[in-house]
Amino acid sequence: MQKVTVNMVSDVVCPWCIVGYQRLQEAIKTLDNIEVDIKFHPFELNPNMPEQGQNLREHIMEKYGISEQQSVDNRARLVEAGEALGFAFNFTDDSRMQNTFKAHQLIHLAAKKGLEEEMKLSLFKAYFTDGKDVNDQNVLVEIADAIGLDGGEVKEVLQNGKYAQAVREEEAIWMQRGIQSVPTFVIGNQGIAGAQEPATLAAFITQAATQQ
Template identity: 35%
Template structure:
C-alpha cells in the first residue's frame, strides 16, 4: 500500500489548524483501504511574545487584527459552526484567553520521538478550545503528556531545558525560510504544499493524485 508522509506546521491555539486537522483526518479515514498516511507535527507560534498567564482572547484578537469585538464574535460563531460539522466543540466565551505555546511545542517535538505526537496534539486542541485550560501551565502540560504515555520526569526536563526551547525556535526559523507564513501548512511527501483548512473533498482528491504519481523519497 502506498505510504504518504504529511508534515503539519501548526499552532495549538489556531482554530483553523484544528478544523484543518479534523478535515484531513476524515479524508484519511475514507482512504484507509488505499493509502497509509503518517503525520508529523511542527511548531509555528502565533503569539511568541505573550507573557505567562495569557491575555484575554477577545482583547488579543481586536488588537491583533485591528477589528471590532463584534467582528471577532461573528468570526467565532462561524468557526464554531465549521467545527460542529467535523465533530469539534468550540466553546468561545469572554473568559477565554490566548496563551504562549512555546512549552506545548517543546513537548510535541519530544513526543515525535515516542510516536505519540497525534494523541498529544489532540489533547492540546481539546484542552484549549473546549475546556479552556491554560496550556502555558507546566502542570497542565505534564498531565496531558503522561496521559499519552510520556515519562513525566523526562517531560519536566524538556520543559525546563533552554535547549528544547531553542529546538522549537530553530524549527520555526527553518519553516519561515522555506516560505511558510500562514498555518495550517501541510506538506505532502516534502513536495506538495496545501495551505489553510482545506475541505475533506480537496484532501481526498489531492492525496489520490499524489499517490498515483511516481514517488521519489528525499534523504533527510
C-alpha cells in the same frame, strides 16, 4: 498500499488548525490503497506572547483589526465548523490567547516516544474544549501524564529547555520555506494553506501518491 506523508505546520492555539486536522481525517477515510502518515511541525502564532497571555477577544481584535461583532461572528463560525467535525470549541469572555513555546517543546518530546499525534490532540482539546492554560507547566505535565509520558521527565525537559533550541530551529526551517500562516499542509511538493475541505485534501494526497 502506497504511503504519503502529510506534513502539517500548525499551532495548538490556532482554531483552524484543529478544524484542518479533522478535515484531513475525513479526507483520509475516502482514500483507497493510500496510507497517510501525518507529521506535525511547530509554528507559533504569537512568539512574543507574554507568559500571562492576553484576553482572546482583545487579542484577535487588536491583531487583525476587526470589530467585536466580527470577533463574535468568527467564533460562531468556528463553533459550527467544529460541531460538524465532532470537535467542541468552548469560547468564553475569559478565554485567553497563550504562549505556546512550552507546548511545542512537549510535542517534540512526545514525537520521540511515538506519541506526537496523541499529544497534539490532547493540547487542542485542553485549550479549546477544556479552557486550560497550555503554557502552565503543571497543566502540561498533567496532559503528558494522561497519554503515558513520564511526568517527571516532562517537568525536567520544560524546566531546562532541553528541546527549546530544536523547536526554534524547526520553526525557522518552515518559515524559510515560505510558510507564514497556519494550518499549512505540505503534501508531496505542494504547500496547501488553510483548513481546506476534505475533498481538496484528498485530491492533493492522491496526486502525491501518483507522482511517487
